[in-house]
Amino acid sequence: MDEPLISASLVFRDDGTPYSPRHDDIYHSAAGALAQARHVFLDGNGLPARWGGRPRFTVLETGFGMGVNFLATWAAWLADAHRPPVLEFVSIEKHPFSADDLRKAHAAIIDDAAVTPLADALASVWPPLESGVHRRAFVAGAVTLTLAFADAADLLPHLAIHGIAADAIYLDGFAPARNPDMWTPTVFASLARMAKEDATFATFTSAGIVKRTLIENGFDYRKVAGFGGKRAMLVGTRSQSPRVITS
Ligand SMILES: C[S@@+](CC[C@H](N)C(=O)[O-])C[C@H]1O[C@@H](n2cnc3c(N)ncnc32)[C@H](O)[C@@H]1O
Known part of the structure; x- marks a missing residue:
C-alpha cells in the first residue's frame, strides 16, 4: 500500500475507445x-x-477507471422515485487518471446530457494523485464515493475489516487474461467477506478461471447475454457455503 502511485495515461484507439497501454485492454466497449x-x-x-x-x-467496485459505472449508478439513483436515501459507492483504482485527463475522457465518452453535470461534479472534487482512501460526498451527502487509490489485492483484505457491507459488486478490472491480479482468490475471498447475504455481482467476463475462482470463494454465478457483441457475461450472488472444485 505504500508504493508510489503510478497514474494512467489517457490514450484512445482509432475508434475512439479509451485504451490502457499498460494492460493492453480497453476501458469500455466501442458500443x-x-x-x-x-x-x-x-x-x-x-x-x-x-x-x-x-x-x-x-456498491463495491474493483477498478474505478473513468468512473463511468459510478456516474451511471448515480444517474440511475437520481432518476428513480424509489431510490434509497443513501447510495454508497466504494471503488479501488491502482492507476488513476489526472483530473484533466478525467475531464477529457468524459468529454469524449459521456453521451447522455443527464450524466454530464455528474461527471463535472466528480472531476471538480477529484482527489490528488496520492495513494490511500479518498472520500467525497454529493447531493448533500446522500451519495458518497469512497475511492481508494491502491492495488486491489493489497487493499481489499484491509477494507474487509472496516465494516463495508456490499449490496452489489461490480467486477471491472480489465480482462482476466490481461490483468490476472484483479481476479485472484485473495480478491474474491475479500469480496465475499464484504458481501451481504443477498449481495449480487456482475462482470463483463465469462472466463473459466473467473468462474472457478468465484465458486471456490463464495459466489454462485450464471451466464447471461454480454454487451457490445460479447456473447456472455457473468452475474450472480454470494453463495451460502464456499465450495472446492476438484476437477
Ligand atoms: C476496465 S477499467 C474500469 C472501468 C471503470 N469501472 C469505469 O467505469 O470507467 C479497469 C480498471 O482497473 C484498474 N486496475 C487494474 N489493475 C488494478 C489493480 N491491481 N488494483 C486496482 N485497480 C486496478 C485499471 O487501472 C483500470 O482503471
Whole structure:
C-alpha cells in the first residue's frame, strides 16, 4: 500500500475507445461506455429495482477507471422515485487518471446530457494523485464515493475489516487474461467477506478461471447475454457455503 502511485495515461484507439497501454485492454466497449455500464453492471445487479425500499445501498467496485459505472449508478439513483436515501459507492483504482485527463475522457465518452453535470461534479472534487482512501460526498451527502487509490489485492483484505457491507459488486478490472491480479482468490475471498447475504455481482467476463475462482470463494454465478457483441457475461450472488472444485 505504500508504493508510489503510478497514474494512467489517457490514450484512445482509432475508434475512439479509451485504451490502457499498460494492460493492453480497453476501458469500455466501442458500443458505448454508459450503455455498457447500464447493461453489465446495473442490469447485471438487478438495479435500480433491487435498491428500492432499502435505507441505504452499497456498491463495491474493483477498478474505478473513468468512473463511468459510478456516474451511471448515480444517474440511475437520481432518476428513480424509489431510490434509497443513501447510495454508497466504494471503488479501488491502482492507476488513476489526472483530473484533466478525467475531464477529457468524459468529454469524449459521456453521451447522455443527464450524466454530464455528474461527471463535472466528480472531476471538480477529484482527489490528488496520492495513494490511500479518498472520500467525497454529493447531493448533500446522500451519495458518497469512497475511492481508494491502491492495488486491489493489497487493499481489499484491509477494507474487509472496516465494516463495508456490499449490496452489489461490480467486477471491472480489465480482462482476466490481461490483468490476472484483479481476479485472484485473495480478491474474491475479500469480496465475499464484504458481501451481504443477498449481495449480487456482475462482470463483463465469462472466463473459466473467473468462474472457478468465484465458486471456490463464495459466489454462485450464471451466464447471461454480454454487451457490445460479447456473447456472455457473468452475474450472480454470494453463495451460502464456499465450495472446492476438484476437477
Ligand atoms: C476496465 S477499467 C474500469 C472501468 C471503470 N469501472 C469505469 O467505469 O470507467 C479497469 C480498471 O482497473 C484498474 N486496475 C487494474 N489493475 C488494478 C489493480 N491491481 N488494483 C486496482 N485497480 C486496478 C485499471 O487501472 C483500470 O482503471
